[in-house]
Amino acid sequence: MLGLMQDRPLALPHVFHRAEQYFGHKTIVTAEAGGETSTTIAEWAVRVRRLATALDTLGVNADGRVGTFCWNTGRHLELYMAAPCTGRVLHTLNIRLFPEQLVYIANHAEDEVVFVDRSLLPLLWPLVDKLDTVRAYIVIDDGADVAVPDDPRVHDYEELLAAASPFEGQFVVEDENTAAAMCYTSGTTGNPKGVVYSHRSAVLHSLITLTADAFSLAERDVVLPVVPMFHANAWGLPYGCLLAGADLVLPGPNMTPQAIVGLLEKHNVTVTGGVPTIWMGMLPLADGRDLSALRLILCGGSAVPRSLSESYRTTIGIPITQAWGMTETSPIATMSTARSQHAALTEDQRADVRARQGQPVPFVDIRLVDPESGESQPWDDAATGEIQAAGPWIAKEYYRGEGGGAQFTEDGWLRTGDVGTGDRYGFVRLVDRTKDLIKSGGEWIGSVELENEIMAHPKVAEAAVIAIPSEKWVERPLACVVVKPGETLTGEEVIEFLTPRVAKWWLPDAVEFIDEVPKTSVGKFSKKTLREKFGGYQVAGPERT
Ligand code: ADP
Numbered sequence: 001m002l003g004l005m006q007d008r009p010l011a012l013p014h015v016f017h018r019a020e021q022y023f024g025h026k027t028i029v030t031a032e033a034g035g036e037t038s039t040t041i042a043e044w045a046v047r048v049r050r051l052a053t054a055l056d057t058l059g060v061n062a063d064g065r066v067g068t069f070c071w072n073t074g075r076h077l078e079l080y081m082a083a084p085c086t087g088r089v090l091h092t093l094n095i096r097l098f099p100e101q102l103v104y105i106a107n108h109a110e111d112e113v114v115f116v117d118r119s120l121l122p123l124l125w126p127l128v129d130k131l132d133t134v135r136a137y138i139v140i141d142d143g144a145d146v147a148v149p150d151d152p153r154v155h156d157y158e159e160l161l162a163a164a165s166p167f168e169g170q171f172v173v174e175d176e177n178t179a180a181a182m183c184y185t186s187g188t189t190g191n192p193k194g195v196v197y198s199h200r201s202a203v204l205h206s207l208i209t210l211t212a213d214a215f216s217l218a219e220r221d222v223v224l225p226v227v228p229m230f231h232a233n234a235w236g237l238p239y240g241c242l243l244a245g246a247d248l249v250l251p252g253p254n255m256t257p258q259a260i261v262g263l264l265e266k267h268n269v270t271v272t273g274g275v276p277t278i279w280m281g282m283l284p285l286a287d288g289r290d291l292s293a294l295r296l297i298l299c300g301g302s303a304v305p306r307s308l309s310e311s312y313r314t315t316i317g318i319p320i321t322q323a324w325g326m327t328e329t330s331p332i333a334t335m336s337t338a339r340s341q342h343a344a345l346t347e348d349q350r351a352d353v354r355a356r357q358g359q360p361v362p363f364v365d366i367r368l369v370d371p372e373s374g375e376s377q378p379w380d381d382a383a384t385g386e387i388q389a390a391g392p393w394i395a396k397e398y399y400r401g402e403g404g405g406a407q408f409t410e411d412g413w414l415r416t417g418d419v420g421t422g423d424r425y426g427f428v429r430l431v432d433r434t435k436d437l438i439k440s441g442g443e444w445i446g447s448v449e450l451e452n453e454i455m456a457h458p459k460v461a462e463a464a465v466i467a468i469p470s471e472k473w474v475e476r477p478l479a480c481v482v483v484k485p486g487e488t489l490t491g492e493e494v495i496e497f498l499t500p501r502v503a504k505w506w507l508p509d510a511v512e513f514i515d516e517v518p519k520t521s522v523g524k525f526s527k528k529t530l531r532e533k534f535g536g537y538q539v540a541g542p543e544r545t
Contacts (some may be wrong), residue, residue, distance in 0.1 A: 011199035012084045012180055013171035015206060015243050020045040023245035028074040031263060032252045033119070033143035039074055049166035051082035057164060058136055060112050063179065065091045067111035067134065069124050072229045072250040075140050075157065079115055080229070080238050084180035084199065085171035091182050092230045095120055097521050103130045105184045105192050115157065119144030119253050142252065176200035182399065183232060185327045186522045194399030195327050201393040202239060204363065205330040209240030213337045214361050215271060215296065221246040222267055226260055226274030231522060232331040235273055235298065257281040265289050273298030276308060277523060279320060283311055291316050300324055302524055303430060303448050305455040306355040324357035324430065328414055330393035334358040334428050341425055355452065359426045364391040367413070368422060371434065381423045384444060386434060388413040436527050438467040438475050445477055445506050453501045454479055454494060459487040464517045464525045465508065468537040476539050479508040480530055482516055509539040
């Protein structure tokens with residue numbers, strides 16, 4: 001027997017029309033070189049309608065890829081809506097990628113047009129002759145003092161909008177499974193891989209950001225996404241805010257800690273989100289600022305050091321809330337919000353819970369799979385396994401099926417490449433990425449876990465742990481440590497600090513002090529670079545582990 005309910009597509013036009021109809025009075029603030037601009041959702045919606053017509057004028061195909069090369073701005077948000085609502089596919093190009101990766105991605109996705117912030121032209125323009133499918137570049141003037149090339153392919157965004165009449169009526173996307181947007185993973189191994197979001201996945205993911213144990217986005221929130229709209233959809237915050245009717249504050253090109261803390265304070269921001277580096281940078285500036293409106297500081301993308309979260313709790317009164325996910329998971333997969341089972345814990349124990357990646361959000365299924373036996377591990381916090389994920393906003397394959405067959409299991413789960421444990425409530429604790437695990441004498445050592453312990457040292461700014469060869473144990477850990485400015489630290493002190501915190505056989509065999517941890521194009525620890533640098537190391541390792 002079939003259910004007798006209406007079969008309406010879960011598609012982004014609903015998000016647009018809802019925002020336009022009910023939240024026209026709400027605001028989108030963008031900070032740019034010339035100062036802040038504030039638009040109402042009503043004004044923004046008219047611009048989205050103009051842009052929809054302009055995409056036709058530009059001759060973008062019915063499902064053509066619309067590239068964006070933009071900061072977090074209200075105009076980028078116009079593209080976030082106009083492209084998918086007209087059946088096109090929004091393709092956010094990550095401005096931090098290396099030039100050759102960008103060229104590969106734009107060609108692979110077959111971008112037809114690219115909208116580019118004027119301040120980012122110097123990064124994009126040198127590549128245009130290698131972009132085979134792009135017919136037009138639309139420059140969005142963000143006030144940057146950058147020359148705009150005199151080239152027939154170049155258009156001005158505002159002129160284009162002014163010349164276009166607003167699209168009339170309702171946007172319609174009939175098949176919720178059609179593509180709405182795409183993002184490429186940064187491709188630490190091999191070429192970048194395209195993740196293609198559908199309308200359905202984008203809508204369901206947005207809905208989850210409104211649920212109470214996730215971001216609980218509400219109409220009364222003022223949200224500042226520091227996480228870029230060009231990477232993993234700014235964690236779903238833009239669409240989530242439009243669906244909820246929350247006000248948005250968008251930081252534009254100035255992502256300095258000074259600028260962010262200023263915006264948080266000035267606009268009484270209630271929810272913000274960014275990677276650990278952002279919150280590390282802002283911490284020294286937070287003291288004495290009025291951040292009393294903040295209720296949620298989201299953090300993910302890399303492990304959130306326990307000490308960082310605790311510093312926020314003691315400085316401004318709220319700790320950091322950790323989320324875990326990846327481009328392939330839209331990205332929200334787990335959230336570490338407090339639950340009733342944590343109520344009786346001490347503050348110190350609660351900090352341990354917050355250092356976990358958290359519980360899967362509704363509709364995301366997680367299993368921990370033993371890499372050797374292929375068996376699912378019990379949720380008892382003891383067994384470690386590869387984290388595999390399934391759910392309606394999790395990729396089932398990459399664009400054109402390329403490059404990643406190995407990342408999906410035969411029964412349709414995503415192999416995340418992350419390794420972790422989980423407690424009986426499903427609170428995941430990530431210990432490593434499969435390729436970074438250190439196998440010492442047949443036993444795994446979690447490099448991420450060791451790093452977190454080292455970073456808890458008050459004199460340590462950053463630490464990365466890699467495997468180095470050992471004749472006896474095959475691999476042993478080497479700690480690469482960055483000391484905070486003005487501090488001094490010895491290798492012995494690091495080991496002494498770690499001794500009560502980790503198993504004896506996990507203690508690094510050597511400690512190297514470095515000026516900074518090398519980063520990938522998207523700001524994650526580049527252990528590959530460190531392995532290359534310290535590849536010649538040989539250690540005997542301990543007598544017994
Ligand atoms: P890319 O895939 O382009 O490198 P992603 O943002 O998709 O970039 O990276 C996803 C990866 O980032 C995850 O697989 C995981 O290793 C890491 N990550 C994300 N969130 C967390 C977190 N809270 N703690 C630890 N690692 C995280």
